[in-house]
Amino acid sequence: DIQMTQSPSSVSASVGDRVTITCRASQDISSWLAWYQQKPGKAPNLLIYVASILQGGVPSRFSGSGSGTDFTLTISSLQPEDFATYYCQQANSFPFTFGQGTRLEIK
Amino acid sequence: QVQLVQSGAEVKKPGASVKVSCKASGYIFTSYDINWVRQATGQGLEWMGWMNPNSGNTGFAQKFQGRLTMTRSTSISTAYMELSSLRSEDTAVYYCARWRTAGRHSFDYWGQGTLVTVSS
Numbered sequence: 001d002i003q004m005t006q007s008p009s010s011v012s013a014s015v016g017d018r019v020t021i022t023c024r025a026s027q028d029i030s031s032w033l034a035w036y037q038q039k040p041g042k043a044p045n046l047l048i049y050v051a052s053i054l055q056g057g058v059p060s061r062f063s064g065s066g067s068g069t070d071f072t073l074t075i076s077s078l079q080p081e082d083f084a085t086y087y088c089q090q091a092n093s094f095p096f097t098f099g100q101g102t103r104l105e106i107k
Numbered sequence: 108q109v110q111l112v113q114s115g116a117e118v119k120k121p122g123a124s125v126k127v128s129c130k131a132s133g134y135i136f137t138s139y140d141i142n143w144v145r146q147a148t149g150q151g152l153e154w155m156g157w158m159n160p161n162s163g164n165t166g167f168a169q170k171f172q173g174r175l176t177m178t179r180s181t182s183i184s185t186a187y188m189e190l191s192s193l194r195s196e197d198t199a200v201y202y203c204a205r206w207r208t209a210g211r212h213s214f215d216y217w218g219q220g221t222l223v224t225v226s227s
Contacts, residue, residue: 034213036152043202043220044144044152049213087152091212095168096142096154 002026002090006099012107017078021102023071023088032092035064035073038101039084048073049091078104109133111203111218118224124191127221129203136184137161140206142214143177143188145199153199157206158186193225 003026013019023033031051036044046055048064051071061076075082083106088099114128129141143155156167158177165177176189186203201221204214 032212036214038152043204043217044214045217046213046215049207049211049215053211055213055215089152089214094157094166098152098154101151 001095002029002093002097004088004090004097004099006086006088006102008102009100010103010105012105013078014107015078015080017107019075019078019104021073021086021088021104023066023073023099025069025071025090025092028068029090029092031067032090033064033066033071034089034091035062036087036089037082037084038087044087047086075104080106109205109216111205111216113201113203113218113221116222116224118226119193120227121194121225123193123225124189125193125223126187126189127201127203127223129186129188129218131184131186131205134205136179137181140208141177141179141186142204142206144202144204144214146202146220147196147199150199155188155201160186190223193223195225197223198225199223 005024007022033051035048038044047058052064063074086102110132112130117125119125137160140157142157145153158165160179167175174191178187203218205216207215
């Protein structure tokens with residue numbers, strides 16, 4: 001199975017800050033990576049797919065990059081509604097696997 | 108608009124089975140695989156398996172082999188996930204999610220989640 005490791009596990013930031021979350025795959029997954037945002041009590045919401053393509057309706061302050069084994073999710077200027085938990089997911093092969101999540105908290 | 112609406116919360120005893128439904132609307136049900144993902148309280152997301160609603164073909168994560176079943180009713184655009192031999196560690200919120208391919212590999216729509224509690 002492909003292991004996905006996110007860092008940091010949690011981060012505190014302020015409105016307007018730029019935040020970067022990293023995700024590392026245990027083997028090459030090309031660009032088959034998706035990012036999701038999850039708020040408490042809600043289902044995950046797709047932000048980015050194929051490593052860098054923004055899902056429709058997602059604000060442009062979100063961006064993704066990377067290929068192979070190393071990926072990043074960047075939020076350019078944090079807004080109050082961005083405080084949530086973020087997950088990466090490899091879409092390269094079964095079994096699909098998720099990172100452990102990064103909790104983004106208000107400083 | 109695309110929607111996945113799941114059945115309500117369940118409380119089950121250890122050793123029992125649970126069957127959760129996921130009703131799709133707003134798209135052609137047989138055109139997208141349905142996957143199931145679960146999340147224990149305060150924990151991360153765990154992929155369980157997939158089903159092709161057109162063929163009925165399925166695939167499961169190794170840890171669920173032998174006690175996970177996925178079925179569907181195409182006439183009512185509904186997918187089902189049944190987990191047997193329940194234990195306390197199966198207490199979680201279970202989500203169905205639509206899997207998008209064609210170079211856009213991702214879960215683009217999710218159900219609202221179904222809490223399954225396993226307790227004696």
